[in-house]
Amino acid sequence: MQTSKHFLDSFFNPSSIAVIGASKNPSLFTFNVFNNLVKLGYQGRLYPVNPGAGEIAGIRAYTSLRDIEDDVELVVSVVSAGKTLDIMKECVEKGVKGIVLVSGGFSEIGERGIKMQDEIARILKQNGIRAIGPNTLSPVNFHNKLVVSFFPVEKIRVGTVSFIFQSGMYDLRLSWLFENFHLGVSKIIDLGNKMDVNEVDALEYLSQDKDTKTIGIHLETIRGDSKKFVQLLKNTSRRKPTVVLKTGRTEAGANAAASHTGSIVKGSDVVFDIALKQAGVIRAQDLDEFFDFVKAFDFLDLPSGNRCIIGSVSGGEGVLATDLCQQEGFLIAKPSVATVNKIKAIFPPWEIPVNPLDIGVCFQFHDPAEPFVIFFEAMADDPDVDCLVVQLPQIRYLFADVSMFPVDEFCKPFLQAKDKGMTIVTWAVSANRPDDPLVAYLESHNIPVYPSASRAIKALGAVCRYRVINLT
Amino acid sequence: MQTSKHFLDSFFNPSSIAVIGASKNPSLFTFNVFNNLVKLGYQGRLYPVNPGAGEIAGIRAYTSLRDIEDDVELVVSVVSAGKTLDIMKECVEKGVKGIVLVSGGFSEIGERGIKMQDEIARILKQNGIRAIGPNTLSPVNFHNKLVVSFFPVEKIRVGTVSFIFQSGMYDLRLSWLFENFHLGVSKIIDLGNKMDVNEVDALEYLSQDKDTKTIGIHLETIRGDSKKFVQLLKNTSRRKPTVVLKTGRTEAGANAAASHTGSIVKGSDVVFDIALKQAGVIRAQDLDEFFDFVKAFDFLDLPSGNRCIIGSVSGGEGVLATDLCQQEGFLIAKPSVATVNKIKAIFPPWEIPVNPLDIGVCFQFHDPAEPFVIFFEAMADDPDVDCLVVQLPQIRYLFADVSMFPVDEFCKPFLQAKDKGMTIVTWAVSANRPDDPLVAYLESHNIPVYPSASRAIKALGAVCRYRVINLT
Numbered sequence: 018m019q020t021s022k023h024f025l026d027s028f029f030n031p032s033s034i035a036v037i038g039a040s041k042n043p044s045l046f047t048f049n050v051f052n053n054l055v056k057l058g059y060q061g062r063l064y065p066v067n068p069g070a071g072e073i074a075g076i077r078a079y080t081s082l083r084d085i086e087d088d089v090e091l092v093v094s095v096v097s098a099g100k101t102l103d104i105m106k107e108c109v110e111k112g113v114k115g116i117v118l119v120s121g122g123f124s125e126i127g128e129r130g131i132k133m134q135d136e137i138a139r140i141l142k143q144n145g146i147r148a149i150g151p152n153t154l155s156p157v158n159f160h161n162k163l164v165v166s167f168f169p170v171e172k173i174r175v176g177t178v179s180f181i182f183q184s185g186m187y188d189l190r191l192s193w194l195f196e197n198f199h200l201g202v203s204k205i206i207d208l209g210n211k212m213d214v215n216e217v218d219a220l221e222y223l224s225q226d227k228d229t230k231t232i233g234i235h236l237e238t239i240r241g242d243s244k245k246f247v248q249l250l251k252n253t254s255r256r257k258p259t260v261v262l263k264t265g266r267t268e269a270g271a272n273a274a275a276s277h278t279g280s281i282v283k284g285s286d287v288v289f290d291i292a293l294k295q296a297g298v299i300r301a302q303d304l305d306e307f308f309d310f311v312k313a314f315d316f317l318d319l320p321s322g323n324r325c326i327i328g329s330v331s332g333g334e335g336v337l338a339t340d341l342c343q344q345e346g347f348l349i350a351k352p353s354v355a356t357v358n359k360i361k362a363i364f365p366p367w368e369i370p371v372n373p374l375d376i377g378v379c380f381q382f383h384d385p386a387e388p389f390v391i392f393f394e395a396m397a398d399d400p401d402v403d404c405l406v407v408q409l410p411q412i413r414y415l416f417a418d419v420s421m422f423p424v425d426e427f428c429k430p431f432l433q434a435k436d437k438g439m440t441i442v443t444w445a446v447s448a449n450r451p452d453d454p455l456v457a458y459l460e461s462h463n464i465p466v467y468p469s470a471s472r473a474i475k476a477l478g479a480v481c482r483y484r485v486i487n488l489t
Numbered sequence: 490m491q492t493s494k495h496f497l498d499s500f501f502n503p504s505s506i507a508v509i510g511a512s513k514n515p516s517l518f519t520f521n522v523f524n525n526l527v528k529l530g531y532q533g534r535l536y537p538v539n540p541g542a543g544e545i546a547g548i549r550a551y552t553s554l555r556d557i558e559d560d561v562e563l564v565v566s567v568v569s570a571g572k573t574l575d576i577m578k579e580c581v582e583k584g585v586k587g588i589v590l591v592s593g594g595f596s597e598i599g600e601r602g603i604k605m606q607d608e609i610a611r612i613l614k615q616n617g618i619r620a621i622g623p624n625t626l627s628p629v630n631f632h633n634k635l636v637v638s639f640f641p642v643e644k645i646r647v648g649t650v651s652f653i654f655q656s657g658m659y660d661l662r663l664s665w666l667f668e669n670f671h672l673g674v675s676k677i678i679d680l681g682n683k684m685d686v687n688e689v690d691a692l693e694y695l696s697q698d699k700d701t702k703t704i705g706i707h708l709e710t711i712r713g714d715s716k717k718f719v720q721l722l723k724n725t726s727r728r729k730p731t732v733v734l735k736t737g738r739t740e741a742g743a744n745a746a747a748s749h750t751g752s753i754v755k756g757s758d759v760v761f762d763i764a765l766k767q768a769g770v771i772r773a774q775d776l777d778e779f780f781d782f783v784k785a786f787d788f789l790d791l792p793s794g795n796r797c798i799i800g801s802v803s804g805g806e807g808v809l810a811t812d813l814c815q816q817e818g819f820l821i822a823k824p825s826v827a828t829v830n831k832i833k834a835i836f837p838p839w840e841i842p843v844n845p846l847d848i849g850v851c852f853q854f855h856d857p858a859e860p861f862v863i864f865f866e867a868m869a870d871d872p873d874v875d876c877l878v879v880q881l882p883q884i885r886y887l888f889a890d891v892s893m894f895p896v897d898e899f900c901k902p903f904l905q906a907k908d909k910g911m912t913i914v915t916w917a918v919s920a921n922r923p924d925d926p927l928v929a930y931l932e933s934h935n936i937p938v939y940p941s942a943s944r945a946i947k948a949l950g951a952v953c954r955y956r957v958i959n960l961t
Contacts (some may be wrong), residue, residue: 038782046853084739092579098839120631121850122839130839168886187885235809256538264805269821270812273845277804303943304903306811333656333736336709340742349741367570367594367602373745378593411661414640446665449940468921483922 024147025214025222027114029092029158029204032061035113037104038096041073046167047095050074050119053170054241058416060161083106086222091115095166097395098122098133098151105137112481116141117165118151124210124279125152139210140210150280153183161227162357166191170224176201178315181219183208183237183278183459198312199460203228208240210279216240217249224253231315232259233307239289251296255487258314260299260479261306263289293419297486299479306475309467313442313476316463319484320440322403324350325477327373328392329408329470330380330439337375338406338470345478348371350402359395363388377410385415386427393430397437405430406474407433409445412455424458431464431480440480445474496619497686497694499586501565501630501676505534507554507843509576510568513545518639521568525642526904531634534559554579563587565637570605571621577609581616588613588762589637590623596622596682596751604750610684624750626657626679626935632700638663648673650787651703655680655709655750658776668923670784672933675700677825680712682751689713696725702886703787705779708831710752711761723768727959728930730786732771732951734779735761758954769958771951777903783940785914787946788935791956792876792912792949794933800864801880802852803940807845810878810942817950821845822874824867831867835860837902849882857887860900865902869909876953877906878946881917881938884927903936912952916945 039051048301051065055074063076064085070078079085080103082092092113094104098121106118117179123134136150137354141148147429149155159175163296166188174195180187187194204226216236223229232253239246253259258423265274272278293300299314301307325347329335342349349372352360360370363379379388396402416422435441441464448468456466466475511523515776521807523537527546535548536557542550543565551557554564554576557867566576569590580588591742596604606623611621621627629636631647638660646667654658657679666672676698678691682752688708695701705727711718725731730827738758746752765772771786772778797819801807821844832842835851853859868874888894907913919925928938938958 102649122837126839126841168883169889177577182805184803186803186805189803189886189918197921235805237805262809264809264812267812267815269815273811273843274546276841276843277808277847300852303805303813303941305941305943331656331658331661333654333658333707333709335657336742336745336749337734339745340736340739342740342774343739365594367598369598369748371745376747390705411640414661419656422936446661452633469775469777471777480905 026350039065121152150209157205179204179229205364215241237274280326325404330373330377393434397434507536511537593624622681629677651676651701683712687713709746797876802849804847865906869906
C-alpha cells in the first residue's frame, strides 16, 4: 500500500499520540479531545500531558512530553497560542513526526499572530516535523478510531467517504452525518490556517488512500500550488468522485475567511469555478448540496444514461419533480409498451400510466407494497429507462403500527431493480427521521433518501453531470 | 365579518356535513375522511352516508342523503366517478349549498371524463350549487376542526397561515408542518380539477378571512380570469404576504399537470413569472422554499432594513453565511464602536470581533448562554443593524443532560432583541428534530429555525425583497 509512505500517515495512523493540554474537567473541550480517543478505543498508545492532572480519563497524565518513556509519533496540542512555541521545542527534542495545533490565535488575528506562526513554521521545517493547523480540529480516522473532536462522540460509522475541511464545521455534524445522511466516513482532515499541511497534501493522501472512495472538500482559499491542486483534483476525481464547496466567494465572504483562518483569497471565484469545471469536479453551492452530492456519489453506481422515470405518492409532487428533472437536464423517459402493460395492472382503469407515475393513486386499490413491486419490476426490465426518481410513502400513515411494516418485502423490488442496473434516488417527508425503518433500510443498502424531490433530483443531476464529463 | 357572506363559507364553516361513501373499514382512506371529523371534534352536525354500514365511527350511517332528517349544508363525496352523477341529483333535491368531489377519474383522464365532468358542472350551475374538485382533498379549517384527509390526523395546530393547493400533496405533510416547521394553520383548500371553484374564488375568500395572515399558493395552472387573479394577488399580497409555487413550468411538467388535474397550462412560465414580479408576489422554486418562505412571512415582522450581522457557532459556517448574505443582496453590517466594545468582553483577547462573529470561539471561555446574552444585548441597541442571522449551538453537545439546559434563560436575549425591533432568523443542525427544546421554544416565539444557513438566509431574503417591493 502506497499510503503508508505518505507523511500524512503519521497523522492518520500514528502508533502513539500525546495530547498536550488535555484537561481533566469533563465540561471542557480540552477534556473531550482526549476522552474521545479513550472512549472510542483508539488503537495505539495514548499519553495525556498536563502537569498536576494526575490522571485523565483513567490514564496517567504526564508533566511534560519529556517524561514519556516511549517514543511519540503524533502530538495534538490544545494549549493556547502563547504557550505553543515552548511545546514546539519539546517536540523537537522528543523527535515527534507530526503535530496538530488545535488552538487559534495565529495568522488569523493579524501581524502579531503571523509572526508567531512563522516562527513555529521555521522551527518545524528546520527539524523535519510536519504540522496540521493551527486553528484546526484534526484528524479523524474511523478505521483506527482516531477522533479529535471538541464534543463527546458517542458512535462512529466506518465507510468510504473522506473529507477535507478548512474549518471545524464538520465537528458539529459528526453524529448528524450518520443519523441524517447515514454516511459512513473513512477520514477527515481540517486544515485550519494551513501553516504547513495544505489542500494539496491532503488531497494527495486521500487520492492514494485505499479506504477512500468519495471525497468532499471544503475550502476557504487555495494555499498550495493552485495549478498542481487543480491537476490533482482532475486526476483524483476521475477515480474518486470529488465534490468541492468553496466559500469566501464574495468580497464580504473573502474578508470573513481572512479573519477566520488567516487566509487571503487569491484570484477570483470565477476563475476557480472555470478551473473546477475544466477539472471535471462537481461544485456544491452550500452545505446541503455538499453533503447531498457526497452521499449520491458514495451510494450510487454511475447511471447508464439520463432517461428517468418519476414515481410519486402525490400527483402534485410528480408534476413538480418532472419540472425539476427537465430543468436538471434529464430526459423524461417514455416507458416501452411492455412496461406500460405491466404497470396498468395496478392502476385504476381510468388512469393512464404515463411518466410521471402517480403511484399514490394505487394505494386505494392495493396493499401498499404491491404498487411498488409492480413498478420496480416493470421498470427494471425496460431498456429505455436509466434512472428512477421515487417518492416514498410515509409508512406511519399506511401502518398504524409501524413495527408491522414489512420492510424487507417492501424494499426487495428496490434492491432487485438496483441489481439490474437501475440508478435509484428517492425522497420522503420522513427522510430526516432516523427512526423511520424504511429510510434506514434503503440507505443501508445504498439507495439514497432525500428530504425533498428537489434535493434528490439535484443530487442525481450532479452524478449525471459527472458521468458525462468523465466518461464520454 | 365580511367572510361569512362569501359562498366558500359553506365549505369552511358549514353547520352540517354529510360524507357520502364513508367506509366503516378503518384501513380505507374513505374511513379516515369521515373518522378524522369525528375524532378531531368537528363543530357541526355529521352524517355518514353508506347503505348497509349501520354505524361509522360511532355515528349512525344513512342509506342515502334523502334519509337525513335535517338540512345538509356541505356534502363531501368519496364515491367513484361513475356514481357521482346520481349523487348530484340527490344533492339538488336536498338543497345542499356546497359539494366536495374527492374522487378522480374526470377531466384528467381525457374525453370521457371531461364529458362526465361537464355534465356535473351543468347540473350544479343550474341549481346554484358550488363545488370543489373533483380530484381533491378539501377543505381544512382548523378553527372549527374540519379536516378532510385520507390519513389519520392526530393533532392540529391552529395558526394564521392558509394554503391553496392544486394537489393533495399537503395531505402527506399535515403533521410534518407542525413538527418540522411549527407552522400553525388556519385554512387549506385543494382545488383539484377546478371544475367550478378556482384559484380566484379561493384567494378572494382568504383575502377577506380575518384568521388568515399569510398565504401559500401552489398552482399547476390558472383556470380563472388570469388578469383578475394577478390583480387580486397584488392587492392581497400587500396586506397578507403571499408565496406562490407554480409547477408545470417546463414542457414535460405541463404535460404531467394535464394528466394530474386535467389542467391545460395557458401561456408561458416566463409571462407568469413577470406577472408575479409585477404583482409584488414572492415565488418559490420548490417545496422547501415554499414552506420556508411561508414560515418566514408568518413568523417575522418586516425588517427595518437589510443591514445584517451574522453570528455563527462555527467560523467556517460564518464565512459561508457571509457569502450567502451578500449573494442575497444583504449589506454586511458594520457594528458601531459601542457595539464592538460590548462584545469584546466575550471574545478572547486575540480575536477581533468583526462581522461575521464566531460566537463558537467564546464557548471555550464562558458558560454557553453568556456569549448569546452579550451578543443580542449589544446588537439590539445598535442603530446600524436591522437583521441578525444566527447559528444555534447543538445543546446536546453543551449539556450532557439536555433537560438541564436553561431554555428560558438562553432564549431571553433573543426575545428581547426581537422586541427591540431586530429581525432574527436562525439555523441549526438540529432544526428538524422536533424534540430539541431550543428549536421548539424559539419557534413558538416566532423566531424561525432553519436546517441550514442557506435556507435561513434565502427565507430572510424573500422577506426583504417583499419589503422593498411593497413598502418603498
